[in-house]
Structures are given as structure tokens and as C-alpha cells.
Amino acid sequence: xxxxxxxxxxxxxxxxxxxxxxxxxxxxxxxxxxxxxxxxxxxxxxxxxxxxxxxxxxxxxxxxxxxxxxxxxxxxxxxxxxxxxxxxxxxxxxxxxxxxxxxxxxxxxxxxxxxxxxxxxxxxxxxxxxxxxxxxxxxxxxxxxxxxxxxxxxxxxxxxxxxxxxxxxxxxxxxxxx
Numbered sequence: 001x002x003x004x005x006x007x008x009x010x011x012x013x014x015x016x017x018x019x020x021x022x023x024x025x026x027x028x029x030x031x032x033x034x035x036x037x038x039x040x041x042x043x044x045x046x047x048x049x050x051x052x053x054x055x056x057x058x059x060x061x062x063x064x065x066x067x068x069x070x071x072x073x074x075x076x077x078x079x080x081x082x083x084x085x086x087x088x089x090x091x092x093x094x095x096x097x098x099x100x101x102x103x104x105x106x107x108x109x110x111x112x113x114x115x116x117x118x119x120x121x122x123x124x125x126x127x128x129x130x131x132x133x134x135x136x137x138x139x140x141x142x143x144x145x146x147x148x149x150x151x152x153x154x155x156x157x158x159x160x161x162x163x164x165x166x167x168x169x170x171x172x173x174x175x176x177x178x
Contacts, residue, residue, distance in 0.1 A: 010030070010032070011046075011047055013026075014026060014027065014032070014045070014046075014047055015045045015046055017045075020041065020042070020043045021041075023042060023043075023045070024040060024041055024042045027042055027047070028040065032047060032051045032052075033051050033052070033054050033055065033056060034051075034052050034053060034054055034055040034092075035055040035056065035057075036055075036056045037056060037057040037058035037059070037060065037097070038058045038059070039058055039059045039060070040056055040058075040059075040060050041060070041061045041062065042062045043061075043062060043063050043064045043066075044062060044063075044064060044065060044066050044067075045064075046067075048067070048068040048069070048070050049070070049071070050070040050071060050090060051068075053070040053090060053091070053092045053093065053109075054068055054070065054092070054093045054094075054095075055092070055093070055094045055095070056095045057094075057095060057096045057097045057099075057115075058097045058098070059097055059098045059099070060095050060097075060098075060099045060100075060101075061099070061100045061101065062095075062101045063100075063101060063102055063103040063105075063121075064103045064104075065103050065104045066101050066102075066103065066104070066105045066106075066107070067105070067106045067107070068093055068107050069106060069107065069108050069109055070090050070091060070092070070093060070109050071088060071089060071090035071091070071109060072089050072090075072109070073088070074086075074089070075087055075088055075089060089109075090109060091109030091110035091111075092109070092110065093107055093109065093110075093111050093112075093113075094111075094112045094113070095113045096112070096113060096114050096115040096117075096131070097115040097116070098115050098116045098117070099113055099115070099116075099117045099118075099119070100117070100118045100119065101113075101119045102118075102119050102120050102121035102122070102123065102136075103121045103122075104121055104122045105119050105120075105121065105122065105123045105124070105125065106123075106124045106125065107125040108124070108125060108126055111125055111126075111127070111128055111129070112128045112129075113125070113128070113129045114128070114129055114130050114131030114132070114133070115131050115132070116131055116132045116133075116146040117129050117131065117132070117133055117134070117135070117146065118133075118134040118135075118146065118149055119134075119135055119136070119140065120134070120135065120136025120137070120140075120143070121136075122136075122138070123135060123136050123137055123138065123140040124137075124138040124139050124140060125139075125140050126139040126140070127139070130142070131146075132145055132146040132147065133145060133146060134146060134148075134149045
């Protein structure tokens with residue numbers, strides 16, 4: 001019980017660290033996850049209930065509100081229905097090198113995300129993600145290759161001032177409607 005309380009206080013402490021860089025440093029310093037490689041960034045304010053079942057390799061960016069589901073509690077429902085004596089089900093999540101995970105993504109248990117992967121915002125990862133891919137959707141599906149995505153991003157050659165972005169936006173919308 002003492003370990004459980006310590007874990008809960010630690011989760012609260014992490015949620016109260018407002019700065020993402022400081023939160024990431026805290027996670028690394030206190031070895032919250034099973035492993036963390038170099039160049040790791042963790043923006044979510046909430047960590048999963050079983051962070052020791054999650055491993056991150058090098059060059060991983062986890063954006064806001066990403067949810068790592070390392071377990072389910074459906075065993076309770078089955079036990080309530082007197083369908084037998086079902087046990088808690090949990091699993092690991094491993095994120096390989098060079099991965100970007102978009103905001104509001106949910107990753108289910110027993111998932112490996114391969115190297116060189118981009119996961120689009122709002123995706124639900126229900127199975128392993130192959131290397132060198134861009135995935136999005138619910139459930140997530142491959143929508144592009146990593147290399148092709150990099151080529152597209154290299155076409156962005158400058159930052160636009162806000163006014164120019166609105167002009168570009170309206171121009172593109174008008175061109176699509178004509």
C-alpha cells in the first residue's frame with residue numbers, strides 16, 4: 001500500500017509540472033518509464049497507471065494528451081457476469097527510434113511502434129506500427145511512407161507571418177471551390 005501511495009503522489013507531482021521540458025527531465029531523472037533513450041520529449045501532463053510497462057528509444061516526441069493504455073479492466077465485467085474468474089490483463093508498449101506521436105492519440109497494450117514513424121493526431125493504435133510509415137485514423141492505418149512524408153515537409157521553405165498564412169489559406173480554399 002505504501003508503494004501505491006508513493007506512485008499516486010508521483011503522478012500528481014508530474015501533472016503539476018507545467019513546463020514540458022521540466023516534466024520530461026523529471027520523468028527521466030526518476031526513471032518513471034521502463035526505459036528512455038536520448039532526445040526524448042514528453043508533453044502529456046498525465047502518465048499511465050503502469051509506466052513501468054512503457055519503453056521509449058531515441059528521438060521520440062510524445063505530444064499533448066497522448067494516452068498509453070497498458071491494461072484493461074474488462075475482467076471485472078466478466079467476473080460480475082459470473083463468466084468465470086478472469087484476471088487483470090496488461091501488456092507492454094515499446095516505441096522505437098525516431099517516432100513522433102500526435103496529440104490525442106491512444107495506444108493500446110502489447111504494441112510496438114517501429115522506427116521512423118509519424119502517428120497522426122487523434123489516432124488509435126490497435127496493432128504494431130511497421131517501420132518507416134506514417135499512420136493515422138481510428139483504427140490507425142498507413143497513409144504514407146516516412147521517406148515520402150520527409151520529402152513533403154522539405155517543401156516548406158519558410159515561415160509565414162500570420163497575415164500571409166490567412167491569405168494562403170483563403171487562396172487554397174478558393175482554388176478548390178473553383
